Amino acid sequence: MKNREALHQISYGMYIITTVDENKRKYGCVMNTLTQVTTKEIKICFHLNKENETTKQILKTKKIAISILSTETDPNIISEFGFQSSKEKDKFRNISTLESKGLPVLLDASSYLIGEIIETVDMGSHISFFAKVIESNLLKEKEPMTYEYYRNVLKGKTSKKAPTYLEEQEEEGWYVCDVCGYRVKGKPKEDFICPICGRDASHFQASKK
Numbered sequence: 191m192k193n194r195e196a197l198h199q200i201s202y203g204m205y206i207i208t209t210v211d212e213n214k215r216k217y218g219c220v221m222n223t224l225t226q227v228t229t230k231e232i233k234i235c236f237h238l239n240k241e242n243e244t245t246k247q248i249l250k251t252k253k254i255a256i257s258i259l260s261t262e263t264d265p266n267i268i269s270e271f272g273f274q275s276s277k278e279k280d281k282f283r284n285i286s287t288l289e290s291k292g293l294p295v296l297l298d299a300s301s302y303l304i305g306e307i308i309e310t311v312d313m314g315s316h317i318s319f320f321a322k323v324i325e326s327n328l329l330k331e332k333e334p335m336t337y338e339y340y341r342n343v344l345k346g347k348t349s350k351k352a353p354t355y356l357e358e359q360e361e362e363g364w365y366v367c368d369v370c371g372y373r374v375k376g377k378p379k380e381d382f383i384c385p386i387c388g389r390d391a392s393h394f395q396a397s398k399k
């Protein structure tokens with residue numbers, strides 16, 4: 191029998207991938223599936239769900255900025271960019287950014303890459319993108335955030351659209367934030383604020399098996 195838990199042992203980083211359309215409207219989402227492919231002319235690849243608005247826009251613009259998150263990045267950024275769609279809202283309205291090659295980079299990141307898409311491969315639910323890196327820069331000397339750190343230290347959940355999403359069995363007595371998926375043992379008190387997304391206790395629902 192296949193034990194899907196083995197997939198949790200694959201290591202990843204934590205990134206916000208962004209793009210901008212011809213009307214200067216910005217799009218972006220959380221992504222954990224990024225790898226470097228070549229060194230001499232640096233090429234990278236990453237994998238995005240077809241339903242993400244950011245994916246649809248990147249297919250058109252062919253331009254991307256990747257903000258590499260650090261362990262000190264505000265976790266609210268992950269809830270803002272990882273659980274909501276750019277289609278309905280401007281995710282950038284309260285976020286400080288700098289512009290590089292016309293693309294938005296999050297100032298709270300530790301470093302960033304700017305790239306141009308050179309190839310895509312249709313993988314069914316997801317599209318694999320290959321891009322050449324045309325600029326890379328360090329913003330802060332901070333430790334990059336790993337996916338493991340996000341899951342084990344910040345107790346963050348994964349969106350169903352992430353390639354790494356696994357169905358999870360919940361235990362009784364646990365309450366789950368309906369915005370970002372943060373879990374607490376026992377019903378949170380009225381003044382409780384979610385440490386991941388900052389929502390109040392009314393957003394916590396009893397988790398079901």
Ligand SMILES: Cc1cc2nc3c(=O)[nH]c(=O)nc-3n(C[C@H](O)[C@H](O)[C@H](O)COP(=O)(O)O)c2cc1C
Binds near residue numbers: 275277
């Ligand atoms: C921890 C985490 C990792 C994620 N990784 C990916 C990923 O690698 N690829 C992907 O397509 N979506 C990933 N997502 C999901 C998108 O960020 C999410 O669907 C987002 O709401 C899409 O926003 P958009 O519609 O504005 O593009 C991830 C979400 C989280 C919380």
